[in-house]
Amino acid sequence: MCLIILVRLPTVKAEGPGVALRLGAVAHQAPAPLAKVALSTASVYPENTASAFRIAGRLGYDGVEVMVWTDPVSQDLDALRRLSEREGVPILAVHAPCLLVTQRVWSSDPWRKLSRAREAAEALGASTVVVHPPFRWQRGYARDFVAGIRRMADETDVRFAVENMYPWRYRDRRLEAYAPGWDPTDEDFPHFTLDVSHAATSRSDALAMADRMGDRLGHVHLSDGSGSGKDEHLVPGHGTQPCAELLARLAASGYRGHVVAEINTRRAASSAQREADLAETLDFTRRHLAVPGGGAGAAGRPVPAEEAGP
Numbered sequence: 001m002c003l004i005i006l007v008r009l010p011t012v013k014a015e016g017p018g019v020a021l022r023l024g025a026v027a028h029q030a031p032a033p034l035a036k037v038a039l040s041t042a043s044v045y046p047e048n049t050a051s052a053f054r055i056a057g058r059l060g061y062d063g064v065e066v067m068v069w070t071d072p073v074s075q076d077l078d079a080l081r082r083l084s085e086r087e088g089v090p091i092l093a094v095h096a097p098c099l100l101v102t103q104r105v106w107s108s109d110p111w112r113k114l115s116r117a118r119e120a121a122e123a124l125g126a127s128t129v130v131v132h133p134p135f136r137w138q139r140g141y142a143r144d145f146v147a148g149i150r151r152m153a154d155e156t157d158v159r160f161a162v163e164n165m166y167p168w169r170y171r172d173r174r175l176e177a178y179a180p181g182w183d184p185t186d187e188d189f190p191h192f193t194l195d196v197s198h199a200a201t202s203r204s205d206a207l208a209m210a211d212r213m214g215d216r217l218g219h220v221h222l223s224d225g226s227g228s229g230k231d232e233h234l235v236p237g238h239g240t241q242p243c244a245e246l247l248a249r250l251a252a253s254g255y256r257g258h259v260v261a262e263i264n265t266r267r268a269a270s271s272a273q274r275e276a277d278l279a280e281t282l283d284f285t286r287r288h289l290a291v292p293g294g295g296a297g298a299a300g301r302p303v304p305a306e307e308a309g310p
Contacts, residue, residue, distance in 0.1 A: 034254055037062050049080075081123075096131045121158045162192055
């Protein structure tokens with residue numbers, strides 16, 4: 001039970017505000033869950049991709065999810081590999097450039113973007129590519145999206161995990177911005193990403209969505225939300241979403257996917273406060289993923305992946 005302490009304590013490299021919280025977080029991370037806890041590089045914005053690797057290594061995250069965006073380093077496989085090796089932090093997932101601000105990153109062709117993301121994941125040793133549903137105005141892409149994702153998934157061991165989004169709202173107006181829709185469980189995708197903040201924004205029941213995803217739930221973006229209609233990405237426990245219950249259910253089922261901290265720290269008053277928020281998120285996640293026996297079944301054995309559910 002002390003293995004995590006022995007492994008993680010040497011990674012605390014900095015002093016100052018937040019160090020006591022980091023040490024406290026490490027001290028009770030037992031028993032170890034089957035799921036790996038990663039840091040999304042988007043969580044350190046407006047700091048850059050390199051900062052995310054440093055923070056992930058310092059705090060003791062199991063790895064990172066690389067958000068491919070306008071930061072040149074996030075697009076450079078050699079630079080990402082060097083960061084991973086230098087900080088001792090593996091790359092567990094690649095988030096394809098699906099945002100409005102990344103429409104021309106890695107090509108303006110959305111299928112080429114996904115091919116590049118798969119190539120990056122394969123080259124960097126990541127098991128998952130996270131992808132958003134198409135925007136409605138991407139008509140050809142949207143029309144072929146479900147069949148195309150299934151076809152690409154059949155060509156690689158990398159999982160294409162389609163993420164739940166939300167309707168856009170402005171005052172009393174609601175815009176359906178995604179096609180076939182913002183809820184991927186309406187379609188037959190091989191794998192899903194459950195984003196808890198997006199569930200809050202769409203005013204969906206995150207636990208019910210996890211149930212619908214079933215054993216195809218392979219990736220979780222963990223953050224909180226208040227259901228305000230804004231995509232808040234709060235520190236878990238700071239909103240109204242069932243973050244703790246979701247993690248406990250994942251742990252009890254023997255979930256072997258990734259749980260990725262994807263919080264919004266852009267309004268942090270300082271780098272120290274940003275790091276403290278990320279340490280708190282890691283602590284929350286590890287505590288609620290920890291179950292007696294480390295996720296073992298009734299006979300003391302790990303639950304096989306094919307038996308695992310949400």
